[in-house]
Amino acid sequence: MKWLSCFAALFLLGCGGLSKKVDAHHPDVALPQAWQTVQDPEVEAAADLTIDDLVPLESYRSLIRRALDENPDLQLTALQIREADLLVRDRRGARLPEIGLTVDGRRDKSAQAPDDPFTTVSGGFNLSWELDVWGRLADAEAAARLDREAARATYQAARRSLAARVVQRALDILNVRRVIAIERQRLEVLETNEEIVTARYRAGRGELADLETARRDSRNARAALAALEEDANQAHRALRVLLGDLDMSHVDIPDTVPDVPRVPAGMPAQSLAQRPDLAAALTRIRAEDRRAEAAHKALLPAFRIGANWDRSGGSPSDMLEGSPLWSLLGNLTAPLFQGGRLRANAQLAELAAERAYWSYRNSLLTSVLEVETALSRERAFARQIPELEAALTHATASRRHFEERYREGLGDILDLLAVQQTEFDLNVRLNQTRIDRLGNRIDLALALGLGVSE
Numbered sequence: 001m002k003w004l005s006c007f008a009a010l011f012l013l014g015c016g017g018l019s020k021k022v023d024a025h026h027p028d029v030a031l032p033q034a035w036q037t038v039q040d041p042e043v044e045a046a047a048d049l050t051i052d053d054l055v056p057l058e059s060y061r062s063l064i065r066r067a068l069d070e071n072p073d074l075q076l077t078a079l080q081i082r083e084a085d086l087l088v089r090d091r092r093g094a095r096l097p098e099i100g101l102t103v104d105g106r107r108d109k110s111a112q113a114p115d116d117p118f119t120t121v122s123g124g125f126n127l128s129w130e131l132d133v134w135g136r137l138a139d140a141e142a143a144a145r146l147d148r149e150a151a152r153a154t155y156q157a158a159r160r161s162l163a164a165r166v167v168q169r170a171l172d173i174l175n176v177r178r179v180i181a182i183e184r185q186r187l188e189v190l191e192t193n194e195e196i197v198t199a200r201y202r203a204g205r206g207e208l209a210d211l212e213t214a215r216r217d218s219r220n221a222r223a224a225l226a227a228l229e230e231d232a233n234q235a236h237r238a239l240r241v242l243l244g245d246l247d248m249s250h251v252d253i254p255d256t257v258p259d260v261p262r263v264p265a266g267m268p269a270q271s272l273a274q275r276p277d278l279a280a281a282l283t284r285i286r287a288e289d290r291r292a293e294a295a296h297k298a299l300l301p302a303f304r305i306g307a308n309w310d311r312s313g314g315s316p317s318d319m320l321e322g323s324p325l326w327s328l329l330g331n332l333t334a335p336l337f338q339g340g341r342l343r344a345n346a347q348l349a350e351l352a353a354e355r356a357y358w359s360y361r362n363s364l365l366t367s368v369l370e371v372e373t374a375l376s377r378e379r380a381f382a383r384q385i386p387e388l389e390a391a392l393t394h395a396t397a398s399r400r401h402f403e404e405r406y407r408e409g410l411g412d413i414l415d416l417l418a419v420q421q422t423e424f425d426l427n428v429r430l431n432q433t434r435i436d437r438l439g440n441r442i443d444l445a446l447a448l449g450l451g452v453s454e
Contacts, residue, residue: 035371035372036372049445051064051160051163051450052163054450055442056259059254060167063167064163064167068159068452071243074158074162077154077158078155080151081148081151081152083151084147087144088144091140094130095141097127097128098127100125100126101125129305131303134300135297136298139291139293139294140290146286149283157276160450160451162242163452164442164445166239166243168439170239171439174435175431176231176235177232179228179432180228183221183228184225187218189424190221190417193413193417194211194214194215194217194218210414217417239251257435257438265371265448268368272368272371272449275449276449277367278363281363291353292346292349295342295345367447371447374444375444377436381440385433385437392427395419395423398419398423399416399423
């Protein structure tokens, strides 16, 4: 019974490394019962909506499909799933027996038969199998499976983020294009003003200061228009990068503004449960917990059995005809002293699990903030746009009044330029706010976990 006593001693020695039990159940995170920013009561929670459903124009959906097929970053993320699949196969294979084949031929220099290439030929099979008594290998395989699950969730999150960014970049192009149209109208008005002021000055009915002011505003508008045209080029290039297209020419974006509807938000727990990035972060906690358990179990004794089946002879034919030799053995190994390496590995695994937990907490807090911010901005846009529309109506009426007075010689050019500037600035601001509201609704859809059509 000496071997039993030895086994008991080794087992107790290994168990000393498990004094700190790995806790796979981290504290739950309390979600808010409701969003701080409440939508209209008649708006119900979203059901089966996708990001591309919010943009009904086929041109936008076509851009999303192109990006999902060709974007390099997304394809790199997809490769992580394949890598995770191979890692699962590797960990699964570690739990199975290993079988090898050996064939060996030797020639003795003192052999009497010079024509015989071999004097001894041997071959056989050997088997080795680690018995997963404590479940260490099972934990490693489970961690790999969880890593694969997290990789798949990360890929889904990347798809949704990419679709949202494509729509955002297309809206940027549309916004710049519309602002350029407004600025061209501004330039036309300023050039007309310059012509009128020039004619009045030459006729002796105007001041040189008025002429200089008119010329200044015209040139300033031309410079602003040139800058906006470059902004449009930059926006097209940014979209091309998302599409994975090396051709940096312009993308065909229709002038029609997509009617992106409001995205209804359900309860926080219901909404955030749809986010794949949170699912990936939560799965990584479970994976790191299983790795920590495996690292602690590496301190326990390991059991391995082996078997060998051998044949030998003076020639290949003799080897096949001879009687085989076989052996079956088992061994028990336990770590006695490794300089604290195994214990350090176990502690590192515990820290990795703790880090994964706090990373999940950070992602969850960020998710709540994203939803709250998008909901709050939606309400702000709902208040801003009617006011800007009314302000633009008044500015247009004021501009017409001052133009009429100026044509009659009753007004000052500076007053006219001021009211024209106000009208165009309000037009630009209203357009920007409308586009921002559409983009915010895309942000809200992404924050609420809306997916992308397959």
